[in-house]
Amino acid sequence: MRPPKTRLFPLLFVAVVMLSACGQGSRREAAPEPDDTAVARVQDQTLWASDVRREAVAQGLIGEDEPLDVTSDLFRRVLDEVIDQKLLAAEAERRGLDNAALAQRRLEATRQRILGDMLVESVVDGAISDTAVETLYREQLRLARGSEEVRFRLILTATKPEADAVIGILGQGALFEAVAAERSIDEATRFSGGDLGYATLDVVPEAFANALRDAPTGATVGPVQTTGGWAVLRVEDRRTEAPPTLEQARPQIVRYLTYERVRQLLEQLRGKADVDVLIETGNPEPRPNRPSASVPARKAAA
Known part of the structure; x- marks a missing residue:
């Protein structure tokens, strides 16, 4: 009597499928931000709603604290632009352009700017609060003379x-x-x-x-x-001119506190660093008591 045929190949097929599924599950990317939504995949990279919103903020299409509806035409337009950026970057890497010396310098400059912005955000977030805004508002009311x-x-x-x-x-x-x-x-x-x-x-x-x-x-x-x-x-x-309310004055106060805190930070960093300007520029103009115009004004913490 011949032994029954084993079902080796079907079993192997099931095992491979299960292992593949497990591998996919283990590679599932975690959302970079709470309640984030995956909106596209480009090659092996996931694009998230937060990536699209960040690009819209960078382009000035929405404010820093404004939401961006994933079903809106604006979201889809910016999403297409982010996808194009991913494809262009991938092709540049395939051609080895990222290894060029000029590319490395530009990438490093971008990295430094991003890190600087993150430092500013962390410092400003710690310095600006409702209490700080209200304190400065009351001080300005005390000093102000109504026209x-x-x-x-x-x-x-x-x-x-x-x-x-x-x-x-x-x-x-x-x-x-x-x-x-x-x-x-x-x-x-x-x-x-x-x-x-x-x-x-x-x-x-x-x-x-x-x-x-x-x-x-x-x-x-x-x-x-x-x-x-x-x-x-x-x-x-x-009549005596009525002073602005706290809410009316808040944006200007927050902008001032932001500039002042960043100015203090830059003074501290320059005081500890060795900085030598190697070119002759005549009589240098005094540095303004405000940060670069690229530093965004931030809202007070709730």
């Missing part, structure tokens, strides 16, 4: 005799708003009664500022010659 704002109305005429006639009509008790609607040639304000709202005197034309500076509330002044003709003005109200 005076003036609310005034305007009737603009083409000639001085016309402006004198307006003064006469107003002197007879006519409403300023009605005369503005009828006689002013300033199309931007005539139908709002000539109302120009509140403004500090440093932002209005010099002729207006001189006329309004000492005029009390309710006074009519003019005619005042200006580039557009002759103006008759009336002071509606005066």
